């Protein structure tokens with residue numbers, strides 16, 4: 001797999017990373033530990049060098065999996081993790097106080113079985129802690145050698161500018177896909193201006209763009225998509241138009257819809273590195289194949305025109321999860 005530079009930070013990653021969240025958190029019961037480790041290792045053996053985790057993905061459980069799977073190749077991979085939720089639970093509110101950031105860093109280093117974190121993201125901007133203070137704390141961790149690069153997730157343009165002035169932001173991780181194109185308005189131009197890399201999360205639209213789910217799909221009772229307005233049965237029925245479009249494009253390119261969703265992101269900018277997640281070996285291989293599909297400017301123009309004509313229905317997050325909305 002080819003590599004990409006995340007902006008001007010000097011951070012080089014495989015063009016497709018691997019999002020480890022779903023192995024422990026978010027989409028139903030955790031994957032059995034041996035299977036999860038085998039999957040992470042398979043991603044590495046297939047050329048993936050960029051792995052994404054967070055404290056909040058099972059209160060350290062996901063970081064421990066990543067540590068177990070990759071500690072023997074530590075110097076060959078880039079590991080990104082995140083701080084910012086109280087008690088490491090996204091239902092408990094935000095907490096980016098400096099002492100908490102330091103506590104998370106120490107836990108992450110232990111769980112990941114390493115003495116440095118390549119990329120340490122603030123998971124969400126905390127309205128109670130100025131971003132300058134957060135950036136300053138990460139700057140200190142960088143000076144101490146415990147962290148290599150600073151990242152933000154779902155941060156708005158003002159927060160990014162303010163933080164970047166204290167400690168350069170290497171990468172922004174926010175939702176971006178054919179299913180959620182809002183970053184094209186203000187975020188992507190700002191990242192280009194400041195030389196910040198972009199790591200789109202949920203690049204497969206949380207699975208929706210793959211064509212493997214429809215209005216009849218039943219989610220496990222612990223699956224977050226049960227409470228996400230975009231994923232109500234009614235909205236899935238309406239939003240099926242985008243799946244039909246991606247499926248049609250996939251047919252034209254001899255690819256699968258998941259591969260087209262990833263190729264579309266890779267074609268946007270050379271400093272974008274998406275992090276699809278899966279719990280299944282065959283899908284991992286399929287997704288990695290997305291890096292081999294190249295969409296040219298003509299393809300993009302046709303696809304984007306068609307996307308512009310689709311009106312999607314449903315908010316990303318319910319009011320009860322307002323903390324997850326970016327600032």
Ligand SMILES: NC(=O)c1ccc[n+]([C@@H]2O[C@H](COP(=O)([O-])OP(=O)(O)OC[C@H]3O[C@@H](n4cnc5c(N)ncnc54)[C@H](OP(=O)(O)O)[C@@H]3O)[C@@H](O)[C@H]2O)c1
Pocket residue numbers: 018019020021022027052053123153154173174200201202203204205206207208210212258275276277278279280283284286287
């Ligand atoms: N910063 C943040 O706030 C934030 C938020 C969300 C996610 N993330 C990160 O981004 C990563 C990816 O995002 P995500 O997991 O939300 O969404 P995603 O990668 O867009 O989609 C994952 C979903 O798609 C399914 N899937 C994956 N490949 C497939 C394929 N080829 N065919 C059919 N279904 C497929 C998976 O199910 P199976 O497991 O059954 O394959 C899973 O339900 C996460 O792992 C996490 O590291 C960050």
